[in-house]
Amino acid sequence: MQDYFSESYYYLENYGLPYLKGLGFGHGGEHYFWDNKKRKDHLIVLQYTLAGTGYFEMEGQRTIQRKNSFFLAEIPSDCCYYGEKDWRFLYFEFSKEALQWFFPINQTHLDSSSRFQELLLTIHDQLKGQTDVDFFENSQLAYSLIVALKKELLTVRVEKYPLAKEIKDYLEQQYQKEIGLMDIEEHLELSRYKAIRLFEKAYTVSPMAYLKKYRIKRALPFLLDNQRTIHEIAKLVGMSNGNYFAKVFKAEMGMSPSDYQKSRHNFK
DSSP: OOOOOEEEOOOSOOTTOOOEEEEEEEEOOTTOEEETTSOOOOEEEEEEEEESOEEEEETTEEEEEOTTOEEEEEESSSEEEEEOTTOEEEEEEEEGGGGGGOSSSSEEESOOOHHHHHHHHHHHHHHTTOSSOOHHHHHHHHHHHHHHHHHHHHHHHHHHOHHHHHHHHHHHHHTTSOOOHHHHHHHHTOOHHHHHHHHHHHHSSOHHHHHHHHHHHHHHHHHHHTOSOHHHHHHHTTOSOHHHHHHHHHHHHSSOHHHHHHHHHTTO
16 A cells, blocks of 8 residues: 555446546645646546545535545535545545536535445555556446445445434334334434434435335335235235225335236236
8 A cells, every 4th residue: 555556447438337537646746736627638537545645625614524525516506625645545446427426515524434444445456557447347336336336335324424324224113004204213212303404414305205115125025925905905014995006106106006917917
């Protein structure tokens, strides 16, 4: 990790797929300062701190970057980053096609898992010194990193809001009953407004929206065995009747329960 380098990749065609435009090791210092408002290229930077002290600023707030922390930055955008001479980091540059998977883009996280760091180092080792990487190999690596990053961000969010995980566990344990926000209030001694706010911060959906999705998931095996009526299945997953179940199912799956059964049985 003592060799500082950068690799960049350019392709005549990207087929609408995300790929890595560059990666490298770097360090801070007197002349290291990126003001992303002034940059002309369009990409996303993932910068992971290996040692020392760096800084990431957005919306007037500065976050200190130390070992195992990382940030995501959209370029161009209203943020900047810089660091001390001892700041050592690994960075990856995604093409703009990766934007759809990250919202908000500009964000920072103070502690990451060893698994995530190992993946970053593995991809770095795989690409270091290769200036002519096949596009589809590059895109596959970009996808693997995007998936790992999404998982890491979700893990960070859930760990930040442990009560949200308790709400999720409660919903999954009680999904066969007709439960609502009042039940969450009583079980966790938490106001419904705080419950909704915490859950949305951790899982990006409301508790009741998550419960609907979970009930549909648990209903799928019953639909496939074709041994029960829609009304019976609705009752098994905590819904009041077959009509309501069918309405929720179509909103979630884009087809009616009967159409889903037909589509799946056609493949048998």
